[in-house]
Amino acid sequence: MTLSAETMTKGAFAAHIGVSAGRISQYIAEGKIYGDALEGDGRTAKIRPAIARQQLQKTLEPSQRFGANGAAVFKASAGQPTLQLAPSDGASAPPPRLTVTDDVADQLAAERLRQQQITTARLEREEALEVGRYMLTDEARRQTVRAVSEAFKVMEQGIPEMAKAIAAQFSVSTHDATHVLLKAFRDHRAKKARDFADAAAELDEHVEDEQQ
Numbered sequence: 001m002t003l004s005a006e007t008m009t010k011g012a013f014a015a016h017i018g019v020s021a022g023r024i025s026q027y028i029a030e031g032k033i034y035g036d037a038l039e040g041d042g043r044t045a046k047i048r049p050a051i052a053r054q055q056l057q058k059t060l061e062p063s064q065r066f067g068a069n070g071a072a073v074f075k076a077s078a079g080q081p082t083l084q085l086a087p088s089d090g091a092s093a094p095p096p097r098l099t100v101t102d103d104v105a106d107q108l109a110a111e112r113l114r115q116q117q118i119t120t121a122r123l124e125r126e127e128a129l130e131v132g133r134y135m136l137t138d139e140a141r142r143q144t145v146r147a148v149s150e151a152f153k154v155m156e157q158g159i160p161e162m163a164k165a166i167a168a169q170f171s172v173s174t175h176d177a178t179h180v181l182l183k184a185f186r187d188h189r190a191k192k193a194r195d196f197a198d199a200a201a202e203l204d205e206h207v208e209d210e211q212q
Contacts, residue, residue: 007039007046032059058109152189
């Protein structure tokens with residue numbers, strides 16, 4: 001069976017381009033071989049080699065364009081992507097060359113690559129969130145407000161004890177000392193709350209992740 005055949009089994013096509021049959025199944029699952037390049041579904045699906053080669057030239061990353069044994073090599077020639085296949089029988093005949101000029105296919109391949117990049121970026125963000133490197137903004141705000149509120153509550157709860165100490169030392173009533181301290185504390189808290197709100201409003205919505 002040659003690459004000019006109308007259809008091939010996955011194994012036969014894999015052998016001709018120098019990859020494993022499992023890799024061909026992976027290409028199909030990832031959408032790198034799709035549509036008209038397939039005849040049938042599932043395990044019994046067959047490959048239309050000419051169409052599949054065109055699709056692989058567009059959908060594979062440069063680092064993926066080599067078979068495990070180096071038999072399949074994708075490279076550019078005269079501004080167009082070409083596919084060179086080493087003869088599996090060791091013959092010295094020049095390999096077939098395929099030049100792709102289908103603009104629509106190029107656009108579809110570019111869109112497929114963009115979607116894959118978006119999916120990869122989303123998975124990376126989800127992984128970072130899962131391991132605790134990132135945190136949801138709303139959750140961060142809730143946690144910050146809760147922590148600050150608890151800190152102010154602890155400080156306010158200590159005012160009556162401070163008032164007693166002041167009253168004893170300066171011979172004033174505990175009630176008056178408590179009143180003065182609470183008023184001063186609450187005025188200070190309100191001022192700082194405004195300062196924190198102003199500072200938060202000046203922060204960038206997004207920050208650069210220096211660990212990437």
